[in-house]
Amino acid sequence: MDWRTFAEQMADLARGLLAQDSVGATLERITDCATRLVPGCDAAGILLLDAKGAQTLAPTERLVIDSDRLQERLRQGPCYDAARVQGGERVFRITDFRADHPRWPAYVSRARELGIGSMMGFLLYTEGEDLGALDLYSRHPGAFDEASETAGWLLASHAAVAFSAARTHAQMEQAVATRHVIGEAMGILMGTHGLTEDQAFGVLRRYSQEHNVKLREVARRVCEGGGPPA
Secondary structure: OOHHHHHHHHHHHHHHHHOOOOHHHHHHHHHHHHHHHOOOOOEEEEEEEEOOEEEEEOOOOHHHHHHHHHHHHHOOOHHHHHHHOOOOOOEEEEOOOOOOOOOOHHHHHHHHHHOOOEEEEEEEEEOOEEEEEEEEEEOOOOOOOHHHHHHHHHHHHHHHHHHHHHHHHHHHHHHHHHHHHHHHHHHHHHHHHOOOHHHHHHHHHHHHHHHOOOHHHHHHHHHHHOOOOO
């Protein structure tokens, strides 16, 4: 492993991640780089667990999706554990899928049928924020060694920061867009019905609460219809 070259590639990656224009593009850049920068890696993806269940983000191959679905169905597996366990291990590795594994016996035996030879999972986290797990797969047993694990961990560290920053930026953009559409709707109500700013906002809020519709959606209906939400 030429660590100097790897460091240069990671520096280029860090700059490239910050230049992406969406969360999805950021994650796709991360998983694509994993297959090129981590020795032995044939496929990669990010597993996210939330209230909706497991989500596979930016998979480079179908193999990643099938593995994540298997882990979710069995509720076991290295990347599933990395994504859900808080304060636990941050790196998982299965060296050889030809052998039984005491920790994830059901997953390993079934994943072998998917053509997985070895894999690693890295928790993506920043201070006080767990973001999921970066999954790295190889079709060959014994493909990942200590150098692969170190490279994967460094990539995961960069990925976590970039993922968090991209998500924060997207949330800020959404907040600005929401504020804009609400302001536009209030202006319509004020101009059409002679309401004050507080009264116009009150109309939107009451409709939102009474009909269990998000405030942004209520405002959008007003903007499209030119009057109070129907």
